[in-house]
Amino acid sequence: MTTLIPILSTFLLQDFSKTSCFRGQGPKTLHQRLFHISAYITCFLIPIILLLFMLWNPYYKSEEKRKKK
Numbered sequence: 001m002t003t004l005i006p007i008l009s010t011f012l013l014q015d016f017s018k019t020s021c022f023r024g025q026g027p028k029t030l031h032q033r034l035f036h037i038s039a040y041i042t043c044f045l046i047p048i049i050l051l052l053f054m055l056w057n058p059y060y061k062s063e064e065k066r067k068k069k
């Protein structure tokens with residue numbers, strides 16, 4: 001999840017037409033950039049949803065469950 005932050009910022013902010021290492025292979029229009037971001041955003045959202053679920057679930061908060069193990 002943490003590696004997706006630089007990937008998404010690269011898709012949003014980098015000018016691929018001027019970068020020599022990509023040789024014009026990056027997204028050129030806003031529509032192409034949004035398409036790439038929509039493909040990667042699921043790998044970012046699923047861990048966030050799991051984290052929030054674990055933070056608010058009472059099973060993971062109870063001290064009794066930890067003591068029994």
